Amino acid sequence: MSLNGLNFYSYLSRIRLLKTYSSKIMLVAFLGTHVPLITLLLFFVISTAQDLQTALKILGIALVATLIGTFATLLALHKLLAPVVLTSKSLNRYLTEREIPNLPVSFDDEAGSLMADTVTTVRKLDELIHYMANYDGLSGLPNRDLFLEKLNFTLHELSIKEETLSFPIFSLEATHLKQIRSNFGIHMGDLYVRALVQKLENILGPETVLARTGDGELSFFPLSSSSQVLEFDSEHWAEKIQKTISSPLTVIDQQISSEIQIGISVFPYDGKSSDQLLWKSETALSQAKLSGNSKIQTYSSEWKERMKEKYLLEKDLKLAISKKQLFLQYQPRIEVQSGKKISAEALLRWNHPEYGIISPTIFVPIAEESGFIAEMGEWVFSKAMEDLGAWKKKGNPPIRISVNLSAKQLEDPNISKKILQVIEKNQLSVEDLELEITESSLITNMQSALEILGELHSWGISLALDDFGTGYSSLSYLSKIPLKTLKVDQSFVRKILTDPNSLAISKTIVALGKSLGLRITAEGVETEGQLQKIKDLGCDEAQGFLFSRPISLEELEKFVQV
Numbered sequence: 001m002s003l004n005g006l007n008f009y010s011y012l013s014r015i016r017l018l019k020t021y022s023s024k025i026m027l028v029a030f031l032g033t034h035v036p037l038i039t040l041l042l043f044f045v046i047s048t049a050q051d052l053q054t055a056l057k058i059l060g061i062a063l064v065a066t067l068i069g070t071f072a073t074l075l076a077l078h079k080l081l082a083p084v085v086l087t088s089k090s091l092n093r094y095l096t097e098r099e100i101p102n103l104p105v106s107f108d109d110e111a112g113s114l115m116a117d118t119v120t121t122v123r124k125l126d127e128l129i130h131y132m133a134n135y136d137g138l139s140g141l142p143n144r145d146l147f148l149e150k151l152n153f154t155l156h157e158l159s160i161k162e163e164t165l166s167f168p169i170f171s172l173e174a175t176h177l178k179q180i181r182s183n184f185g186i187h188m189g190d191l192y193v194r195a196l197v198q199k200l201e202n203i204l205g206p207e208t209v210l211a212r213t214g215d216g217e218l219s220f221f222p223l224s225s226s227s228q229v230l231e232f233d234s235e236h237w238a239e240k241i242q243k244t245i246s247s248p249l250t251v252i253d254q255q256i257s258s259e260i261q262i263g264i265s266v267f268p269y270d271g272k273s274s275d276q277l278l279w280k281s282e283t284a285l286s287q288a289k290l291s292g293n294s295k296i297q298t299y300s301s302e303w304k305e306r307m308k309e310k311y312l313l314e315k316d317l318k319l320a321i322s323k324k325q326l327f328l329q330y331q332p333r334i335e336v337q338s339g340k341k342i343s344a345e346a347l348l349r350w351n352h353p354e355y356g357i358i359s360p361t362i363f364v365p366i367a368e369e370s371g372f373i374a375e376m377g378e379w380v381f382s383k384a385m386e387d388l389g390a391w392k393k394k395g396n397p398p399i400r401i402s403v404n405l406s407a408k409q410l411e412d413p414n415i416s417k418k419i420l421q422v423i424e425k426n427q428l429s430v431e432d433l434e435l436e437i438t439e440s441s442l443i444t445n446m447q448s449a450l451e452i453l454g455e456l457h458s459w460g461i462s463l464a465l466d467d468f469g470t471g472y473s474s475l476s477y478l479s480k481i482p483l484k485t486l487k488v489d490q491s492f493v494r495k496i497l498t499d500p501n502s503l504a505i506s507k508t509i510v511a512l513g514k515s516l517g518l519r520i521t522a523e524g525v526e527t528e529g530q531l532q533k534i535k536d537l538g539c540d541e542a543q544g545f546l547f548s549r550p551i552s553l554e555e556l557e558k559f560v561q562v
Contacts, residue, residue: 490524
C-alpha cells in the first residue's frame with residue numbers, strides 16, 4: 001500500500017525513542033536549525049581565534065545562547081502542536097469512554113479546521129451510532145432496548161417521587177403481516193408497517209412512548225405525567241385502539257388490513273421492572289393469539305390469576321404424564337440452499353383439562369423449580385424416539401429429530417445410558433437424533449455436563465447449542481463442547497433486517513460457527529427477506545413460521561411429502 005508522502009514519517013516512527021509525534025517534530029526542528037549553526041560556529045572559532053582559551057570562551061557563550069534558543073524554539077513548537085495532540089487525545093477518549101470532544105472551533109487556520117471538523121464529525125457519528133443502536137430503521141421508532149430504557153426511567157421517576165400511580169403497558173401485533181408480505185410483497189409489507197405506525201402515532205399522541213419491539217409488534221405505554229391517558233380503563237382504551245387501527249390502510253393503491261391483537265400488563269400489579277412488565281404484556285399478547293377468539297388479553301385477568309395458582313399447577317403438572325395430557329409437536333427444519341426438509345425439533349405442549357393449551361413459558365419454569373423437569377425431559381425424549389421409530393416403520397422419508405436436553409438431565413450421571421437404551425428400544429440409529437442444549441444448562445456443573453456430552457458425541461450423537469448469544473456466550477466452553485450445530489436465536493433473526501446490532505451479532509455467530517466447522521441453524525425465520533439474509537450470511541438450515549408452525553406428527557408426514 002502506498003504511503004502517499006508518509007515515507008519520512010514512517011522512517012522516524014521506526015526509531016523507538018521517538019514515541020510521540022511531538023518528539024519527531026522536536027528532533028527535526030533541532031537538527032534542521034542548530035546543526036548547521038553549530039558547524040559554522042566551530043569553523044569560525046577555529047579559524048579566527050588566537051589561542052585555545054579564547055576559542056573555548058567564545059564557543060561556550062555561543063553554545064549557551066544556542067541551547068537557550070533551542071529550548072525556546074522547542075517550547076514554542078510544543079505549544080503549536082497542542083491542537084494536534086489535544087485532538088488525538090479527544091478522539092481516544094471518545095473511542096474508550098464515548099466522551100464527545102470539547103475542542104475550540106473559533107480558529108481559521110489548518111489546526112483550527114482540524115479541531116472544528118473533528119468536533120462536528122464525531123458529534124454526527126455519535127448521533128448516527130445512537131440512532132442505529134436505539135431506533136428501528138424501518139419505522140423510525142425506538143427499538144426494544146430504548147423502549148425498556150424509557151420505561152425504566154419512568155419507573156425510576158415514580159420511585160423518587162414515591163407516587164403510587166398505576167399505568168398499563170401494551171404490546172400490539174399485526175398478526176397477518178406474514179400473509180400481507182406473501183400476497184403483496186415484502187416492500188408492501190414494510191410500507192404497511194409504516195402506515196400502521198403513523199396511524200397509531202396519531203391516535204396515541206406525544207404523551208405516549210411507542211416502540212417497535214418485534215417484526216409486526218409495537219409496544220407502548222402512557223407517560224406517568226399524562227393524566228388524560230391514565231383516566232382510561234386499560235382494556236377500554238386497548239379496545240378503542242384495536243378497532244381503530246384494524247380498519248384497512250391505504251398503501252400505494254391497495255387497501256390492506258390485518259388482525260390486531262393486544263396484550264396488557266399493569267404496573268405495579270404485574271411487576272415493578274421494565275423487563276418484567278414488557279415480558280408480561282407480550283405473554284398476554286401470546287395468550288390472546290392462543291385463545292383464538294380474544295383480541296385483547298390482560299395479563300392480570302381472571303385467566304392469568306388462575307394460572308398463578310402455582311402449587312395447584314405444579315400438582316397438576318406432575319400428573320400430566322400419567323393422565324396423558326402432555327403431547328409433542330414438531331417444527332420442521334429446512335436446508336437453506338436446497339429447500340430439503342431434513343429434520344424437525346420436538347416441542348412439548350400441555351393440554352390442561354381446565355385451562356386448555358398452556359404455554360411452555362408458563363409450565364416449564366414451574367417444572368424446573370419443582371425438579372420435575374428431568375422426568376418431563378425423559379418423557380419427551382422417549383416419546384420423540386417412539387414417534388421416530390413408528391415414522392421409519394411406515395417407510396416415510398428419512399428425517400432427524402432434535403430433542404432438547406435440560407440442565408437437570410445433564411446432572412444425571414446415567415443419562416447417557418438412558419438415551420442409548422431408548423434409541424436401541426425403538427430400533428433407531430444415532431444418526432436419527434440430535435440433542436439440543438442451552439448455554440444456561442452448562443453453568444451449574446460444567447465439568448459433569450462436558451463429560452456427558454463428550455460421551456454422547458463419542459457414540460455419534462449430534463449436539464446442537466441453542467440460544468447462543470442470548471446468555472453467557474463463553475468462548476472457553478464453546479471450544480470444549482463437541483458440537484455439530486450452532487443455532488442463531490430467533491431474537492436476532494426476527495430483527496436481522498431492521499436492527500444493525502442483531503445483524504452484526506448474527507454475522508459474528510455464523511462466522512464463529514464456521515471457523516469451528518459447525519453447521520449453522522437460524523431460528524424464527526418468518527419472512528422471505530429474513531430467509532435471503534440468513535442464506536447470504538451462510539446459514540445451513542432454518543426453521544420458523546415461514547416454513548411451518550409446530551405441527552403434529554401426522555401433519556409432519558404430509559409436510560415432508562409435499
